[in-house]
Amino acid sequence: MVDPFILRELVDAYMRTPKHWEGRILGSMTTTPHPLACYAYVLFMHTNAADPAIFSELEKMKNEILSSLSRLYDSPCDTCGLITSGGTESNILALLAALKTVNNRSRVVVAPDTVHVSIDRACDLLGCKLVKIPVDNKPVDPSILEKYIIKYNPFAVVITAGTTERGLIDPVSRIAEVVKKYNVYLHVDAAYGGLLIPFLYKHGLINTNLRFYNGVSSISVDFHKNGLAPIPSGIILFSNDEYIEKICYDAKYTLHGRYCGLLGTRPGGSIPAIWILLKHLGFKYYEEQALRLHKLALYTYKKLLEIPSLEVYKPILPIIVFKHRDISSEIILDKLLSNGYYVYRSPSLDALRIVLMPHVKKEHIDEFVNVLKHVIEVSD
């Protein structure tokens, strides 16, 4: 029998924890996971995804997931990929696979300076030098990228389809054209944008698509962002089996004989969680969700433009960046926090950022805009 006072403490801590559905978590790329995915996760809580010999059902589900995503992104390989703990691990694995494949060069990675901080971390871990191209928060220009490739002779280039601070999409197809001339590994970090871009592109709402153009070596996408899976649910897809071989290691004591990827024992629940989401909701659902969030982003943009003292950046993906012309972003951030609102920073623009994740509704935006107006009034 558990001491009821301990349970009480547990529930109290839960009650004090912000919930996405209250509509005040507006900066983080996390959301309420889908109940069916949570059920699948808990049902398979005892499983270890690193051991496909004992837990072979996970392996079957994993291959079905990879196969669906390969179709979404037109991958040349049907089941080349791994389920990871998220975008950070996927990025580390991409660069590890790249380093072990293209090993006749300097240990340099070239990327626009809009890349996610996990690329800095990956380079730190792998002993690489990250050369950043200053892009002034615009998609990288392929001809400038080419100059960097010629100058630095990198083993890998990383671009982003949905940047963290601004939601920019680097021109994937044109960069693939450039990179393939130099036989460089190209990783596309679509941790955030991967389940938005193909659908928004299809409807003509953005002009850059995300797919395995000839020259793209890997694409990463997080299912714990717009995919509604519980954390940790990341995916990395490779264009070729060989890359996976580079990141597999013998573990002869196990039944399967080897471990692939970065972690050892790892949660098995993420795989059935993603699997059931793809079966039950399917891409059709993600498509409708992307359209809804796009519409809500334009609505939010319009509402913020009505506050004359704000500078607001037009959203591409459902990320809205804004700053006040006189009051510092840090002051506004603090005041929003004391009103129970969690927004994030967009440091390179000295601005604040809200990300419209699946839990955000129009009413939440209306409430937020009212609070923001109040915060501005009392700070002026």
Ligand SMILES: *Cc1c(COP(=O)(O)O)cnc(C)c1O
């Ligand atoms: C979220 C994100 C990451 C990091 O992913 P985690 O799941 O937090 O490890 C990497 N790159 C981009 C572009 C992201 O949006």
